[in-house]
Amino acid sequence: MFEFLSNNISTINFVLINISLGLSIYITLATGLLSLANAGFMAIGAYTVAIIQTQTHIPFSFGFVMAIALGVTLALPIGIVALGLRDIYLAIATLGFGEIVRIIALNGDKVVRLFSTNKDVIVFNGAEGITLAYKTPTIIFGLPDTTWPILIYCLVAIYILATLHNSRYGRILASIRQDETAASTLGINVARYKLFAFVLGSAIAAGAGALGAPIVRVVDPHNYVFSRGVDILAYAVLGGMTHWVGPILGATVLTSLPEALRFLKDQRDIVNGLIIMLSIIYLPAGLADPRVWTIPRKLFALLGSMRSSARNDSKGL
Amino acid sequence: MKTRSFLFLTILMVLFGAYPVFDSSVANAAQTNTLSGEIPIGAVWSLTGDAAVYGPSQKNASELAAEQINKSGMLGAAKIKLITEDDRSTKEGAITAFDKLIKEYKVVAILGPTLSNSAKAADPIAQAAKVPVLAVSNTAGGIVEMGDFIFRDSLPEMLVQPNTIKQTKNKFGYKKVAILYGNDDVFTKGGYDAFKKALDDQGIKILATETFNKKDSDFSAQLTKIKGLKPDAIIVSALAEEAASIMSQARQLGIPASVPIIGGNGFNSPKLAQLAGPAAEGAITGAAWLITNDTPGNKAFVEAYHKKYGANPDQFAAQAYAGVYILADAIKTAGSSNPVAIRDAMAKIKNLDTVLGKFSFDSRREPVHAPVVQIIKNGQFVLFK
Numbered sequence: 057m058f059e060f061l062s063n064n065i066s067t068i069n070f071v072l073i074n075i076s077l078g079l080s081i082y083i084t085l086a087t088g089l090l091s092l093a094n095a096g097f098m099a100i101g102a103y104t105v106a107i108i109q110t111q112t113h114i115p116f117s118f119g120f121v122m123a124i125a126l127g128v129t130l131a132l133p134i135g136i137v138a139l140g141l142r143d144i145y146l147a148i149a150t151l152g153f154g155e156i157v158r159i160i161a162l163n164g165d166k167v168v169r170l171f172s173t174n175k176d177v178i179v180f181n182g183a184e185g186i187t188l189a190y191k192t193p194t195i196i197f198g199l200p201d202t203t204w205p206i207l208i209y210c211l212v213a214i215y216i217l218a219t220l221h222n223s224r225y226g227r228i229l230a231s232i233r234q235d236e237t238a239a240s241t242l243g244i245n246v247a248r249y250k251l252f253a254f255v256l257g258s259a260i261a262a263g264a265g266a267l268g269a270p271i272v273r274v275v276d277p278h279n280y281v282f283s284r285g286v287d288i289l290a291y292a293v294l295g296g297m298t299h300w301v302g303p304i305l306g307a308t309v310l311t312s313l314p315e316a317l318r319f320l321k322d323q324r325d326i327v328n329g330l331i332i333m334l335s336i337i338y339l340p341a342g343l344a345d346p347r348v349w350t351i352p353r354k355l356f357a358l359l360g361s362m363r364s365s366a367r368n369d370s371k372g373l
Numbered sequence: 374m375k376t377r378s379f380l381f382l383t384i385l386m387v388l389f390g391a392y393p394v395f396d397s398s399v400a401n402a403a404q405t406n407t408l409s410g411e412i413p414i415g416a417v418w419s420l421t422g423d424a425a426v427y428g429p430s431q432k433n434a435s436e437l438a439a440e441q442i443n444k445s446g447m448l449g450a451a452k453i454k455l456i457t458e459d460d461r462s463t464k465e466g467a468i469t470a471f472d473k474l475i476k477e478y479k480v481v482a483i484l485g486p487t488l489s490n491s492a493k494a495a496d497p498i499a500q501a502a503k504v505p506v507l508a509v510s511n512t513a514g515g516i517v518e519m520g521d522f523i524f525r526d527s528l529p530e531m532l533v534q535p536n537t538i539k540q541t542k543n544k545f546g547y548k549k550v551a552i553l554y555g556n557d558d559v560f561t562k563g564g565y566d567a568f569k570k571a572l573d574d575q576g577i578k579i580l581a582t583e584t585f586n587k588k589d590s591d592f593s594a595q596l597t598k599i600k601g602l603k604p605d606a607i608i609v610s611a612l613a614e615e616a617a618s619i620m621s622q623a624r625q626l627g628i629p630a631s632v633p634i635i636g637g638n639g640f641n642s643p644k645l646a647q648l649a650g651p652a653a654e655g656a657i658t659g660a661a662w663l664i665t666n667d668t669p670g671n672k673a674f675v676e677a678y679h680k681k682y683g684a685n686p687d688q689f690a691a692q693a694y695a696g697v698y699i700l701a702d703a704i705k706t707a708g709s710s711n712p713v714a715i716r717d718a719m720a721k722i723k724n725l726d727t728v729l730g731k732f733s734f735d736s737r738r739e740p741v742h743a744p745v746v747q748i749i750k751n752g753q754f755v756l757f758k
Contacts, residue, residue, distance in 0.1 A: 064472075162557050183556060184559050272494055314466075318473065
């Protein structure tokens with residue numbers, strides 16, 4: 057067990073980060089919003105931590121809090137403006153936001169130099185990005201000290217979303233997803249709840265980005281391009297968008313499957329794609345489809361009936 | 374009695390203290406003669422994703438080299454076992470691949486990864502585990518600075534471009550140039566930095582510095598501005614796709630063929646001439662390797678590569694091929710498959726015959742060999758004279 061953990065610790069780290077990212081897009085999807093801004097907020101979190109760590113001596117924990125705070129502060133005005141849009145238009149607007157963040161990160165130094173006395177100051181370092189110093193992780197209770205924060209963060213995010221799911225808030229969000237007009241006729245302030253979901257999702261993404269920075273260590277704009285946003289969306293789509301277990305399953309499968317299939321060498325991508333394709337075809341509502349959950353129960357019932365019929369048979373003999 | 378037991382204890386302690394030293398020296402001596410079995414070497418290439426244009430030729434060339442080394446009996450009874458992993462052109466992929474190679478396959482050395490930023494993310498893992506890494510395509514700054522186990526055989530642009538500028542300046546006598554570069558890519562940005570420094574050092578005036586983004590297809594705004602400034606030459610640091618569009622559009626806009634286009638490492642692809650067609654004629658670039666090099670074994674390498682894979686090798690293939698030979702030479706000299714011994718042997722490599730030419734590592738583990746300048750004539754790269 058310990059050997060498995062230490063051999064695969066980097067995969068486990070990435071699974072945990074991706075679960076947090078999957079959860080961040082799940083909360084907006086569960087409200088019926090197709091927002092693709094998560095990669096952008098992840099970049100904001102990662103850059104905040106990276107800049108604080110390279111430019112100042114402030115400890116990481118403070119940088120992490122700052123990252124989430126900055127995520128929330130930016131998500132509020134953007135949410136107020138962008139959430140006036142619906143469906144695909146919201147997706148386009150939030151996608152644009154992600155590109156803006158990437159281009160700011162790419163050209164950030166030009167802006168910094170305008171306000172700085174040092175004309176060669178390097179903060180964002182353009183395409184090369186910020187490289188954080190490598191520290192050999194110390195093992196605490198069987199896990200490296202870099203893994204613990206992500207694990208705890210992930211569990212907290214799951215706890216919040218699971219509590220939300222069964223609360224009044226969760227039901228309101230679901231009602232907005234199912235029928236926005238009907239929800240508003242029931243006296244629900246749709247705009248406010250949408251903003252709440254958007255800000256919560258952005259904050260989770262910013263936190264995940266911040267915790268991911270010390271693991272990947274190289275924070276460059278290329279990490280947070282459009283395809284990252286699509287990857288995050290895929291976690292929720294494969295896992296299922298209606299229950300918080302969905303993105304957890306989706307992120308775990310999509311992140312660990314390519315690693316688990318490394319032994320297939322050249323055929324890896326084919327098998328990986330095939331598995332994902334089959335699960336989309338046969339489980340259109342995602343891996344967390346309630347129908348999937350009933351399969352073990354049905355199997356169990358089937359086994360039970362077989363056993364009892366076998367017993368009856370033996371009785372008959 | 375007391376002194377005797379004390380003496381006895383001292384002798385015992387000295388013996389025990391000396392034991393490991395004695396033991397290891399014996400083991401080393403024994404290993405020199407009995408290098409045997411399979412020596413696992415890891416290779417991390419970008420076989421899928423954004424950088425998938427570079428990875429496959431590196432994989433092909435490294436496999437060819439390993440096969441030849443094993444057949445030739447260069448390492449005696451021992452054989453190289455090359456374990457290739459794909460990093461999907463991502464940092465995460467490179468980190469997990471390094472983890473897997475070091476912890477599970479217990480490799481003695483790692484080749485790669487393809488991209489510089491992936492190297493910055495993954496190499497410290499090998500450094501911490503004391504496994505040597507030989508980068509064969511990382512040309513950005515800050516690679517070998519990561520630690521004493523990190524080497525590279527790919528000439529950084531900082532070493533290639535001063536030579537390119539010097540040679541072309543001598544031929545064309547240009548005094549003022551314009552620069553166009555992709556600022557969102559580590560590769561092309563690094564090329565720009567190298568060109569800028571070389572131009573400043575050699576007193577050439579930069580009229581304008583224009584930028585573009587990866588996957589841009591229209592460069593007319595930048596080129597029209599450059600055309601108005603009437604530069605003697607245009608320096609372009611771009612990947613092959615963008616470089617091809619830039620060259621076609623520059624000639625279409627009426628920038629005369631007498632204004633040479635000089636490119637960075639991104640030009641080093643057969644794709645350039647294919648995509649730009651006649652507009653690529655006369656394009657000049659500095660490189661670490663040229664297909665027509667008369668370096669030892671180069672002709673045989675090109676022929677063997679062409680025979681096995683049905684295509685000509687590019688610079689990345691040559692560097693990966695040389696990389697496997699450099700590692701094999703280090704293993705042979707070390708006479709051991711101990712990663713630390715291999716590192717020490719590799720650091721001492723001087724004037725090794727490779728397809729890249731006489732190859733040495735300097736004290737910072739940077740490669741030392743002569744760069745070349747090449748020009749496209751009739752759709753082919755030939756030596757620039």
